[in-house]
Amino acid sequence: MWRMHDRNGEEVTIESCSSLIESIKRHGQKHPVLGRRVQGRDGYEIELVYGARRLFVAQQLGRDLLIELTELDDRAALIAMDIENRVREDISPYERGRSYKRWLTAGYFKSQVEIAKELRISEAQVSRLLSYAELPAVVVSAFASPKDIREEWAVTLARRCREPECRDRMLPRARNLAKKRTQRASAQSIFDELVHVDADTKPIAARARHEVIRGADGKPLFRIAFRARDVHVIIGRNRVVPEVCETLVREIRAVLENGVSEVTAALQSAFKSPSRRGQAVSEASESQERFSDDADDHAANDRVKQKSRAEVRLGSRLV
Missing domain, CATH: 3.90.1530.30 (Conserved hypothetical protein from pyrococcus furiosus pfu- 392566-001, ParB domain)
Structure with a gap:
């Protein structure tokens, strides 16, 4: 060969x-x-x-x-x-990711952008697959087979391994899991144990891809979209006038810097408080019913994507 x-x-x-x-x-x-x-x-x-x-x-x-x-x-x-x-x-994603890394190291391709172009796949997919090559051998050995490691898991594990404190806690845990592999733990449970940095910090559990946050009147205020690496807060553009946008940025920054995870409460507060809501109420009145219909029906996701909206991107610290 x-x-x-x-x-x-x-x-x-x-x-x-x-x-x-x-x-x-x-x-x-x-x-x-x-x-x-x-x-x-x-x-x-x-x-x-x-x-x-x-x-x-x-x-x-x-x-x-x-x-x-x-x-x-x-x-x-x-x-x-x-x-x-x-x-x-x-061929497993693990094998592909390690191969792409060797291609780059050997100089056959100058960058992952060049690999993506030649193979006619997205740069994002190449980036995800390269995450496998960053995983320490001991982390891979915690799983029954490298094939058990999903792409989104590889991204999360590689990101945590780049953080010295997380890495130092993860590696001993991976060694212990590798020793106990005969106990037939599921791949999901192994991943969950690896990414739990400590008793008070847990990854976002598997859940619906979208969660609708409603006001006291039962009508939607905004949606939370869960992605592999991020959490997106999605608000109809008609609801976000400059004053509200500034308030959202201020509230979210304060919540993340203070290490508090109750972002939902802060966002609801920003909309429910008359002093912060201001002009958004009158501008949103006509679109609120349409937003409600779209948010209630997850099958209408394509229509939701086509609406004008503002996305406040929250990084992986929202856990």
């Missing part, structure tokens, strides 16, 4: 390849692997760009391997390998 192939050798086993073994036993190898000729490199005449599982199965069954030979430089070979594995959907 080519040294830059993206298959994790530990994941290529008789167990993981059992279905492929049975398929090739019964029907033979239907799809060739991709290879290219090399001149005396490590004593081999051909190196495989992709097809590690098919090579493993052929060796197990004592069969010849069907190879498509081509001429590719290293960069073209990387692109061909990534496309093949994404189409087959049998």
